[in-house]
Amino acid sequence: MEYDRKGELKAFDESKTGVKGLIESGVTRIPRIFIHDQKKLDEYSLASEESNYSIPIIDLEDVNKCGNRRKEVTERVGDASQKWGFFQVVNHGIRSSVLEEMIDGVRRFHELDPEVRKKFYTRDETRKVMYNTNFDFYQAPAANWRDSLFCAMAPSPPSSQELPHVCRDITVEYSNQVMKLGQTLLELLSEALGLGPNHLREMGCAEGLYLIGQYYPACPQPNLTLGCTKHTDSAFMTFVLQDQLGGLQVLHQNQWVNVTPIPGALVVNLGDMMQASFYWLIKI
Numbered sequence: 001m002e003y004d005r006k007g008e009l010k011a012f013d014e015s016k017t018g019v020k021g022l023i024e025s026g027v028t029r030i031p032r033i034f035i036h037d038q039k040k041l042d043e044y045s046l047a048s049e050e051s052n053y054s055i056p057i058i059d060l061e062d063v064n065k066c067g068n069r070r071k072e073v074t075e076r077v078g079d080a081s082q083k084w085g086f087f088q089v090v091n092h093g094i095r096s097s098v099l100e101e102m103i104d105g106v107r108r109f110h111e112l113d114p115e116v117r118k119k120f121y122t123r124d125e126t127r128k129v130m131y132n133t134n135f136d137f138y139q140a141p142a143a144n145w146r147d148s149l150f151c152a153m154a155p156s157p158p159s160s161q162e163l164p165h166v167c168r169d170i171t172v173e174y175s176n177q178v179m180k181l182g183q184t185l186l187e188l189l190s191e192a193l194g195l196g197p198n199h200l201r202e203m204g205c206a207e208g209l210y211l212i213g214q215y216y217p218a219c220p221q222p223n224l225t226l227g228c229t230k231h232t233d234s235a236f237m238t239f240v241l242q243d244q245l246g247g248l249q250v251l252h253q254n255q256w257v258n259v260t261p262i263p264g265a266l267v268v269n270l271g272d273m274m275q276a277s278f279y280w281l282i283k284i
Contacts, residue, residue: 008033009138016121017114018133018147023217024114034225036142044226051255056080057262061091063184077185078192081270086250088265089185094177096264102174103243105167106213109149112166120149120164128158145225147215154179154209167213175209178239182206185237185268205237216247233271240267 008031015021022031058080063073080087109131110117120131130150134143149167151158153175163171183206187197200206216227230251242248248259248267259267 003032005033009143012133013123013137016118018110018117018121018131018215019145020110020117020147020215020217021114028220030145030219030221030225034143034145036224036226036229040229041223041226044230051252051257053252053255053257055250055252055257055259055267056084056087057265058087058089059091060089060093060184063188074188074191077188081189081192084250084252085270086252086259086267088259088262088267089181090262090265092181092266093184094174094181094266098170098174098177099241099264099266101170102167102241105170106149106215108166109164109213110147110215110217112164128152128156129162129164140229142225144228145216145219145222146227147217149213149215151175151211151213152209153211155207171211175211179206179209181239181266182209182237189270233269237271238269240269242267 012031012033017024019034056076056079058073058076060073062069064070077087117131120129122130123132123137124130128151131148132150133147134140135148135150137143149164151163151171153171157172157175160168160172183201186200186206190197190199190201193199214228219225227247240248242259242261244261244263246258246261249256250259251257
């Protein structure tokens with residue numbers, strides 16, 4: 001019998017319960033739409049080997065004080081941006097309790113009763129709050145074993161009623177704190193580029209915030225699928241909040257580097273547009 005891929009995609013999507021719904025139904029074999037090409041899986045297996053590199057860690061303590069401390073941090077941010085496009089920040093001003101509660105809030109949402117989750121499941125990108133599986137579900141060669149909660153938090157945040165009650169308060173608080181940190185980092189990035197501290201902010205780079213809470217349910221056949229495939233991010237700047245299990249890798253000097261989770265740290269991904277700015281700075 002000919003494989004009806006479109007039909008399987010449609011049937012899965014219409015269940016509106018995501019990958020978590022498959023686990024809740026008791027599946028022991030993953031649907032074919034989640035099975036990746038073996039050559040790609042082998043490539044990722046090789047990528048997990050140990051690297052000689054480690055992602056830069058930048059301490060932001062006292063960064064707003066004038067003098068040598070500010071200059072030192074700015075230079076470190078510029079160096080990490082030029083050579084990596086990624087770095088971790090510590091002492092960034094967001095309490096560990098807020099970060100931990102945000103992770104717990106995302107988990108609470110994805111572990112809600114299926115009938116509750118269904119109310120948020122949509123692919124309507126005009127919605128400020130969306131829950132679904134893979135934004136490219138119908139375009140990718142194989143789906144990733146991952147569910148996501150999307151929240152457009154700025155410049156026009158959703159109403160409190162639109163946000164899931166189990167993570168409503170912490171999503172608002174975390175977003176407000178991240179916006180403040182983002183403004184500080186944009187100042188440092190502006191200065192590292194030899195510009196005034198408000199240059200990137202005045203360009204409008206600090207106006208938007210899109211929060212994505214990823215969830216990777218335990219998989220009965222993990223050797224056949226992936227939670228996330230390699231990609232670049234076009235977003236101007238991304239903050240990655242990892243739980244202590246880790247799993248994030250960065251490609252550097254043709255080597256995949258494991259990003260070891262640090263309690264209370266955030267991973268900063270400059271994104272393609274900001275990396276291009278630093279690339280041309282080097283060329284000049």
